[in-house]
Amino acid sequence: MKSILNYVGGKFVKGKREFADVNPANGSVIAEVAEADESLVDAAVSAARSALQGPWGRLSVRDRAALLHKIAAGIESRFDCFVAAEVADTGKPITLASKLDVPRAAANFRVFADLIKTAGMESFQTETPDGKTALNYAVRKPLGVVGIITPWNLPILLLTWKVAPALACGNAVVVKPSEETPASATLLAEVMQQAGIPDGVYNVVHGFGPNSAGEFLTRHPDVNAVTFTGESQTGAAIMKTVAATVKPVSFELGGKNAAIVFADCDFEEAVSGISDAAFLNTGQVCLCAERIYVERGIFERFVEALKKKAESLRMGSPLESTTNIGPLISRQHREKVLSYYRLARQEGATTVTGGGVPGFGNDLDGGFYVQPTIYTGLAETVRCVKEEIFGPVCHVAPFDTEEEAVRMANDTKYGLAASIWTSNLKRGHRVAQQMNVGITWVNCWFLRDLRTPFGGVGLSGIGREGGIHSLNFYSDLNNICLRL
Ligand code: NAD
Ligand code: 6OD
DSSP states (O other): OEEEOEEETTEEEOOSEEEEEEETTTTEEEEEEEEOOHHHHHHHHHHHHHHHHSHHHHOOHHHHHHHHHHHHHHHHHTHHHHHHHHHHHHOOOHHHIIIIIHHHHHHHHHHHHHHHHHOOOOEEEEEOTTSOEEEEEEEEEEOSEEEEEOOSSSHHHHHHHHHHHHHHTTOEEEEEOOTTOOHHHHHHHHHHHHHTOOTTSEEEOOOOSTTSHHHHHHTOTTOOEEEEESOHHHHHHHHHHHHTTTOOEEEEOOOOEEEEEOTTSOHHHHHHHHHHHHHGGGGOSTTOEEEEEEEGGGHHHHHHHHHHHHHHSOBOOTTSTTOOBOOOSOHHHHHHHHHHHHHHHHTTOEEEEOOSOOOOSSGGGGSOOOOOEEEEOOOTTSHHHHSOOOSSEEEEEEESSHHHHHHHHHOSSOOSEEEEEOSOHHHHHHHHHHOOSSEEEESOSSOOOTTSOBOOSGGGEESOBSHHHHHHHTEEEEEEEEEO
């Protein structure tokens, strides 16, 4: 059986215990994962601290950027290994891992390598009381040791989204990938070694959340900052833990995102866009739209077209190039999603399509599949419309006026993303500005420019990452006031 190891101070390390890494497409155990206990997490933090005092801490920005480019190239040179690791751990279609997850992992390093070289700092020329001049300018310094905790839905994409800017700013990191998807973080350690990243700069500790590697890392007094992507409730728990040692946090959390489809939209484009927004990665993207509001004049036609689209998606083996929908991540997560499917019916939903578990008649029946599902007819107040489900499911409701659509879209404690579908760009702009979210797409969804701010409001997170916003989170500023 394959072993997935921790990576601490440049060495691949076993743990005292192991846990199973399961392939969600058929339920088989594919590897044993070495669990990091508290002393190993402590060793990883110490290794990171030592690395900051070694050659890494003295590298010029240009040399750091060159190393980040080497990491990007290293990911690309092992492209197939990363794709295989992501597919086996998540069950996502091989086409998706090849087009989205792994290319983005490399792009994350390239973008932040280039950005750190050009990022400017503010400066002010100040008049002193005695009529002389002082020059104020800020210098960027690393935060120190950054703890990075990531989820299972886009494992290497989301991990590198944080590791790349943290390293670009000169930090050392200890990452704790999701227990469901440990493989790609350890594979990245091999790339780091080959790229010549000094020992201790990148460390991986495997394990769970509470009373395990996740909590050990966040409460460690020598970790200077914590960046976390995952559920809102977990964010709240981490916030409590880090409060004791007053660390800066960046939180990218859950969502219950809305899409607003106006009657004047490009109909085919909107149906296709909403289908992606609801079902991509089996609905396990924090940006997915679970609430779709459609102008009444096209409501029936839209629901019918979306149903057709959902039913045309091919569920199957993630390894087949024709598969669009893989399994959910785990048996436990499938239980959660199916409990919402049952709840939707109790809450009075009409099932347009789906609502159950597919049968394959082969080993995929041991996997954690559910059908892509569309509901209509729910009240806006019920749990299925209020709570994040994180599966291939959406509820479609009609609206009559722009004001009503905006009100319904904003009626949530979350605030991550929204999409608006209209051929009237003035309206698109007007409505977009009223969305209480961190990211609004008009006539598109999940179209990313990595220089833009990314994050949410309310239960969806704290802070922004992306471009200069990432550099600002992963560095401290020291303002120097130089009297001339
Ligand atoms: P999760 O919160 O259960 O776990 C995320 C990570 O946190 C895992 O590594 C886990 O081991 C760790 N963890 C759990 N409890 C912890 C604790 N008490 N202390 C420290 N670490 C702890 O989330 P998940 O189920 O892996 O991911 C799905 C969730 O993530 C969804 O809510 C989704 O919306 C959200 N998400 C948000 C974004 C975003 O960018 N906003 C991106 C992806 C996923
Ligand atoms: O594209 C990104 O940078 C990003 N952070 C995506 C998050 C997706 C959530 O599942």
